[in-house]
């Protein structure tokens with residue numbers, strides 16, 4: 001595991017994004033891949049590519065190095081607000097664990113506090129931490145829900161993710177316009193009326 005670059009306890013800033021040892025090792029593998037696909041890794045356009053890809057992978061998969069529970073715990077405030085809090089249209093960029101190709105779209109997250117609220121940005125950070133790992137969309141949806149439910153202990157959590165999968169667009173079945181929607185709910189959101197209010201609010205566009 002990489003060593004921390006900062007002592008911050010918010011669970012995200014301690015990520016050591018560009019770990020030299022793993023970049024070197026990854027670069028060696030990408031150089032071999034370039035050769036196997038019939039390229040010349042020494043030609044001008046490619047000679048830095050293995051390192052660039054290694055850094056890109058470290059960036060895209062940085063979520064393994066962050067602790068989402070710590071992120072939420074770093075900004076929890078006692079507050080008596082007991083209505084729905086929704087953070088919607090959180091853009092996600094994740095990587096399909098079957099093909100190592102991106103899937104991307106939006107996450108909508110809601111919770112109903114039970115005496116404790118969290119910083120709004122922390123919700124988006126939690127989404128990012130789980131998205132920046134190898135994933136399937138269903139697990140990503142569940143992990144976000146479970147993390148918020150178990151850490152904040154609200155009256156309920158709702159998560160909806162809408163995403164396009166490049167493995168279904170650029171290759172394989174090649175369906176360019178298909179969108180996958182996943183959702184998961186706990187507690188108060190199991191009540192149909194509450195869930196409908198959430199769905200209505202995430203579907204409404206501000207003018």
Ligand SMILES: Nc1nc2c(ncn2[C@@H]2O[C@H](COP(=O)(O)OP(=O)(O)OP(=O)(O)O)[C@@H](O)[C@H]2O)c(=O)[nH]1
Pocket residue numbers: 096097098135136137138165167168172173
């Ligand atoms: N449920 C789920 N499936 C996913 C996700 N991302 C990719 N997949 C699917 O994972 C499946 C892997 O199926 P396989 O038959 O083992 O792989 P494949 O031969 O490459 O399949 P095709 O994509 O159909 O060509 C495919 O159906 C993908 O569409 C995801 O987030 N959730």
Ligand SMILES: [Zn+2]
Pocket residue numbers: 096097098099100101165167168
């Ligand atoms: Zn895939």
